[in-house]
Amino acid sequence: MSADSSINLTRGGALLSPGSVEDKKGRHQATLSAILFLSPAFVLLILFRLAPVIQVFFDSFLNSSSEWVGLENYRFLLESDSFLNSIRVTLLFNVLINPIQIVMALGMALLIVDGAKKPGMWQTLNLLPVVVPLAISSLIWGVAFRPDDGIINAILIAVGLPEQRWLTSADQAMMSIIILASWVGVGYWSLFLVAGLHQVPKDVMEAATLDGARYWRTLWYVRLPLMRRPLAFVLVADTAVNLLLFAPVQILTRGGPVDSTNLVMFDIYRNAFVFADLPLAAAETVLLLIVVMAIVGLQFFMLNQRRSGS
């Protein structure tokens, strides 16, 4: 792609200004224009993305009085029960929520693509939860989960099931947050999978509309393998989002009960603002950044492979 355009541009440059001196001047001018076009976005990207990363990296080697302590913060973190528990909670949360969301999003996408009437309407309606600010969704679900007068327990009672403690129980709080985060995410991720399903060739689609066992076999052996890339994209992007989940924890559980929902993003917030230990929070942020950037980098790598492959 870039070799292609450079040939074109040289030709364009030659048409504009024949002769090597003029040509050099033209190239100089192009560089100057490029800098003008790029600088507003670049200044902001440096201020709000790159500089803070460098800063947090340096801060992680200091103590609260800004003295150099080397890897001390990292050593403290790796020996702290609170941090190790937060890692355990975050991993468990992701191992549960990502497969749940993707299977549900795929199911929703298949229903929308395979024969439901008015596919656009269903897609639009199920996209609504993601446009609601997550802080607001958390508040709504907080009311729904109330053990004594919440609607979810009311439904359980109505169908003859026992009431649950939801957010107030150390055993159920994480599940409650998974339900709320999935309500937000499933419709959004299904959007990407619907786009992917539409890419599967037409003759495969026709076989897929046949009913019964043939449908499931076609789905499993033909269509899902063709969906590998959009599925991988959604898995990686969803994981990156869920590794950083913050608002529901801060608003509803504050990490509890007994640290059962202490996701790492909230743990960082708590170290920074409740315990006022900014360097420790910085070290924790560096570790989180490494994990998330590895995952998102993998996603970008896969997207690029797709492009050069086609």
Added chain:
Amino acid sequence: MPALPKSFVPTLLIGIVTAIFMTPLMWLVVSAFRPEGDILGHLSPLTWEIIVPARVTTENFTLLIENGFGRAVFNSVFIAFGSVFLGLLINSMAAFALSAIEFPRRGLVFAVVVVTFLIPFEAIGIPLAGTVRQLNLDNSYAALMGPGIANGFAIFMLRQFFLSIPKELFEAARVDGVSLFQIYWRIYVPLSKAPMVGAGIIIFLFQWQAYMWPLLVTNTREYEVAPVALAKLIGQFDFDLGQMLAGAVLLALIPALVILPLQRYFTQSIAGTGVK
């Protein structure tokens, strides 16, 4: 018995799924129009009154506005639309430079853009907020809008699209002596409706969903954004559920009105990035 149409089962199933997903939103809308005292009274045991209000009132909305929520909504809307406007301009300019102009080290500059969108803003928000406070830039629109304007993913998406615009258009315009800015503004931008809408929605959602960053860089009512104002209602001793739900309706309605009519373009722009 006549055979059911083939679309019957999937339509029924997606209808049920959608109804389940819509229930919290329906409850939200209905409850926002209830007198405060009625809201929790109708949750348990389960009756039709969960969805059908016995008494309807707009009192929650008027109380919310009287308590200054209008200011918070204004802040959120101003920040979101301001960021979309500025962001579309500067991100598309950067994308134009990275696709149409040939200059040394272009690949390296593009790699930097890619790295910036690998950095999750949530993770660096806390140390960055510390710097913003040290520089006394907290409690300002600049601090609130700053992180949401330049967006590596938007630049990436727009660049992918710009690369597909035939180079001949660019060359022909150059031969006619048209300036680079005119080529960008008169040719590239008008041809890029779908990716511009897609990038605009990404920027809008980033700001509309923002919660931790505004929490960190503001502590006055003047600059409070709507989600933070609502979340604070729940923390107060005397918390009014009716007002909270009325606020939630407003905060859900505004993006729905903005985004849903544009959803088609969003899907197209996803296709353009090579995701699908």
